[in-house]
Amino acid sequence: MPDDPHKRATFRAMTEGTAEDWSIIAGEFMPFAAQLPDRVMAHLKLLEGDCGGFPIDRLEHSLQTATRAHRDGRDEEYVVMALLHDIGDTLGSYNHPDIAAAILKPFVSEQNHWIVAQHGIFQGYYFFHHLGLDRDMREQFRGHPHFEACAAFCEKYDQSAFDPDYDSAPLDFFEPMIRRVMAAPKRSVYAGVRGE
Incomplete structure (x- = not known):
């Protein structure tokens, strides 16, 4: 349903915006969010x-990654992160992790x-060398506090989630988790603007 044109801001440039305009916009934001x-x-x-x-489609890979994390006892936030890790594949062909990270940033821990x-x-550790690339590119992050956690995610859940015979949970199984994790931001979207 289109929004009510009577409840729209009247400015043509943000420099003309008033408190009333921004009150209207803020009132529309929460239902949209x-x-x-x-x-x-x-x-x-x-x-x-x-x-x-790949041996399976991208949705099945996502489901399989999340199912493996869930069955390994990971918390809901981690499972949702595992489910959404490749959601950017359709729009970010060259930078899909950036898209998933942007979507998840307000709702997940720094790690x-x-x-x-x-x-x-x-x-890339698992395949870059087959493409003539350096499989050890991740070593530039060695010493980072989350290096081992990221390596473990890829080893346990991501690189192993291409099995056509794996019994993944269906997408509907994860929907309540997505809703709970995304119910309210944990941190500002502007946290770490200078380089988290």
């Missing part, structure tokens, strides 16, 4: 059927954010 889990679920479904040459942001280069 509350629908984020619905948009995330819809976007995850876009990964279905897209194999990209889980760092894992999802860096998993691409860490995952």
Whole structure:
């Protein structure tokens, strides 16, 4: 349903904005933000059927990664991070970890954010050498407090989640977790602007 045109700000440039304008905008933001889990679920479904040459499609890989984390006893935030780690594949062909990290940043710990942001280069340990690249590119992060956590995520859950015979939980199983994790931000989206 389109929003009410009578409840719209009247400025043509932000320099003209008034407190009343921003009150209208703020009032519209919360209902829109509350629908984020619905948009995330819809976007995850876009990964279905897209194999990209892999043994399974991108949705199944995401489900398998999250299922493995869940069955290993990881908390909901971690499981949701595992589920969404490749959600950026459709729009960020060259930088998909950045997209997942941006979506998750307000809702996850610094460590889980760092894992999802860096998993691409860490995952490269398992295949970069087959493409003529340096599989040890992740070593540039050696000594970082979250290095081992990211390496463990890739080893235990991500690189092993391409099994066509694995019994992954369905997407609906994870929906309540997505809704709980994304119910309220844990931190400001502007946290770490200078380089978290």
